[in-house]
Amino acid sequence: MNRETALTAGAVGIVAVALLVAGVVPGVLADPTDRGPLPPGRVDIADGLAIQPNEVSGETTTLRVETRLSHRGNTAENVTVRFRAVDAESGFVETTETVALGNLTEDGEIPVRADLTVEREGGYRIETTVFRDSERVDSGRTTVxxxxxxxxxxxxxxVGFTDSDVLPPVAVSVADAGDERTTLRLGASLTNRGDEPSEDLRVTVVxxxxxxxxxxxxTTVDVGTIRPGRTATVDAxxxxxSDYNYYVDAVLWKDDxxxxxxxxxANLDPQRRISVDETTEDVELRVEDFESDDGRPQPTSEPEATTDTSSPGLGVAVAVVALLVSALVARRRSR
Structure with missing residues (x-):
């Protein structure tokens, strides 16, 4: 066998072995177009956090929070968004909600919503954190x-009391003026500022x-139906x-x-007048005037005035001073 034949046979053998290995062991021959594992798609917060109260009770409020995520590129696997409410003063975490979005394959923006129930007091820092396959990729925060x-x-x-310079929320007039008792007529002005007729309400005047x-x-009176945008007056x-000044407080009630x-x-004392913003002063008060028996005032008895010319505790002192003065005068005259 000549040299050329031997080299040719060796080359053929090497090619055959390479083809055999490539067929038995997959992946030995790399695909020139294969660039390795694809990088995950980009996920971040596209819009700021929007917050609005959803439900409000006596002690708590539920905040509806919403943000939008932006996804670009390859598939982003196991994407989750965590919303957390942190007390603005203490720094304690009040509540946490996590929203799982799964794998994101399409490019675009995705809205994400959650409800956070917190105490109805003070303020909170609302934190938003985005995770991609347990890796933190973006975050944001806002305060409420x-x-x-x-x-x-x-x-x-x-419905609420009318706030107008022309029509006061509570008007007071005298219905009957007596020597001992005065009957006041009270008119509470109410305005329906909504779009629906008013519900069952009542007004208490104290x-x-x-x-x-x-x-x-x-006294307490029921309020009739008030149409939207209308103003009505409730009388009592x-x-x-008589002869006293009064603060008139009107309270609007809805289902207790x-x-x-x-x-x-209401100024019934001709000597003194009060206003809503005026401070009170100390004056003589006869509590008996405010006691009643079957709705009639009780008579007020006043003690008879007496005159006492003595000055308890001063008589002995005055006498001693007088004796000392007399002794000094007599001594000077003897000289």
């Missing part, structure tokens, strides 16, 4: 405060004597002792829940 100002569902109503804060009269009468208040004054 003043939750105690939210009105619970049971106390919501579109009159307190200005200087003592004693309750002199009280209360009899109180106080939903609005208003205040005015």
């Amino acid at each position: 405060s003043g939750l105690d100002a939210l009105t619970p569902a049971y106390a919501r109503t579109s 009159l307190r004597q200005a200087e003592s804060n004693l309750v002199a009269g009280r 009468e209360v009899a109180v002792p 829940v106080m939903v609005d208040t208003a205040r005015t004054t």
Whole structure:
């Protein structure tokens, strides 16, 4: 066998062995187009966190939080979003909610929502964290405060006392003026600021004597239906002792829940006058005027005035001083 034949046979043998190995062991011959494992797609927060109260009770409120994720590129596996409410003052975690989105394959934005129930007081820091296959890839935060100002569902109503310079929330006039008791006519002005007729409401009016804060009269009246955008007046009468000044407090109730208040004054004392923003002063008060028997005032008895010319505790002192002065004068004259 010549040399050329031997080299040719060797080359053929090597090729045959290579083909045999490639057929038996897959992957030995690399695909020139194979670039290895594909990198995961990009996932991040595309929009800021939106927060709005969803449910409000007496102690807690449920916040509906929403954000949008942006996905670009290859498949992003096992994507989750964690929402967390942290107390703004103490730094304690109040509640946590996690939303699982699974694998993201399509390019675009995905809305993500969750409900966080927190105490209805103070403020919170709402944190948003995005994970891709347990790896943190993006995060954001925002704050919310003043939750105690939210009105619970049971106390919501579109009706309230009228706030106008022309029409006061509570008007007071004299219906009957007597020597001992005066009957006041009270008119509470209510406005429906909503889009639906008013529900069952009632108004309680309390009159307190200005200087003592004693309750002199009280009455409660039902409120009829008030159409949307309309104003109605609820009338009541209360009899109180004459010659006193009173604070008139009106309370609007919805199903035993106080939903609005208003205040005015009634000046029946001709010597003194009060206003809503005025401080009180100490004056003589006869409590008997506010006691009643079958609705009639009790007579007030005043002690007879007496005159006492003596000065207890000063007589002995004055006598001693007089003796000392007389002794000094006599001594000077003897000289």
